[in-house]
Amino acid sequence: GAVVSQHPSWVICKSGTSVKIECRSLDFQATTMFWYRQFPKQSLMLMATSNEGSKATYEQGVEKDKFLINHASLTLSTLTVTSAHPEDSSFYICSARDRAGALYEQYFGPGTRLTVT
Amino acid sequence: AQKVTQAQTEISVVEKEDVTLDCVYETRDTTYYLFWYKQPPSGELVFLIRRNSFDEQNEISGRYSWNFQKSTSSFNFTITASQVVDSAVYFCALPDNYGQNFVFGPGTRLSVLP
Numbered sequence: 229g230a231v232v233s234q235h236p237s238w239v240i241c242k243s244g245t246s247v248k249i250e251c252r253s254l255d256f257q258a259t260t261m262f263w264y265r266q267f268p269k270q271s272l273m274l275m276a277t278s279n280e281g282s283k284a285t286y287e288q289g290v291e292k293d294k295f296l297i298n299h300a301s302l303t304l305s306t307l308t309v310t311s312a313h314p315e316d317s318s319f320y321i322c323s324a325r326d327r328a329g330a331l332y333e334q335y336f337g338p339g340t341r342l343t344v345t
Numbered sequence: 346a347q348k349v350t351q352a353q354t355e356i357s358v359v360e361k362e363d364v365t366l367d368c369v370y371e372t373r374d375t376t377y378y379l380f381w382y383k384q385p386p387s388g389e390l391v392f393l394i395r396r397n398s399f400d401e402q403n404e405i406s407g408r409y410s411w412n413f414q415k416s417t418s419s420f421n422f423t424i425t426a427s428q429v430v431d432s433a434v435y436f437c438a439l440p441d442n443y444g445q446n447f448v449f450g451p452g453t454r455l456s457v458l459p
Binding site: 260262269270272273274277318321323331332334337338339340341342 | 378382387388389390392395413436440442443445446449450452454
């Protein structure tokens with residue numbers, strides 16, 4: 229149980245285009261989902277927290293107009309990188325918290341590797 | 346604010362050696378949880394352990410063991426008889442005050458050589 233999927237697992241896009249990444253909780257309902265970014269050889273850094281049906285909360289330094297997050301249902305959150313640039317190339321990981329689980333319990337997706345050329 | 350330090354950036358050992366990965370944390374909470382995750386080259390985070398601050402007993406799971414010392418705010422991870430498949434980046438993590446954001450340490454890259 230407690231499986232989180234991400235799609236796509238990797239994507240290459242051209243500079244200036246937008247790309248959407250999906251995060252799904254497959255066997256539980258997630259009121260809260262988190263988006264992390266990980267640059268090569270670095271740790272995971274939280275980008276934003278999304279709650280179902282409300283606006284996402286972005287961490288300091290993360291451009292909300294560039295990284296659009298939508299959490300329209302209890303099992304799906306999407307991250308859209310708009311007007312992508314090479315510096316947005318990174319590994320994006322989502323996690324989800326089971327609405328029936330403990331606050332500290334997060335289940336991580338397998339990640340999406342984004343390369344912007 | 347929560348903080349996690351993993352002083353060892355990279356460690357290399359030869360197969361069958363024991364290796365200990367250090368984790369030191371800072372928190373103002375009186376009760377908290379600590380986690381260890383493994384990130385193999387594929388990138389997917391693999392959950393290893395969750396420890397409640399109430400429980401200071403050491404834990405062993407196969408070749409893995411964890412030493413939790415509340416007095417020194419450390420939660421160290423030991424792999425006994427390391428194997429090549431243990432090669433990965435290991436992260437220690439601490440949820441924030443509201444159990445929301447995971448604060449990850451910088452990670453320790455472990456290379457186990459045959």
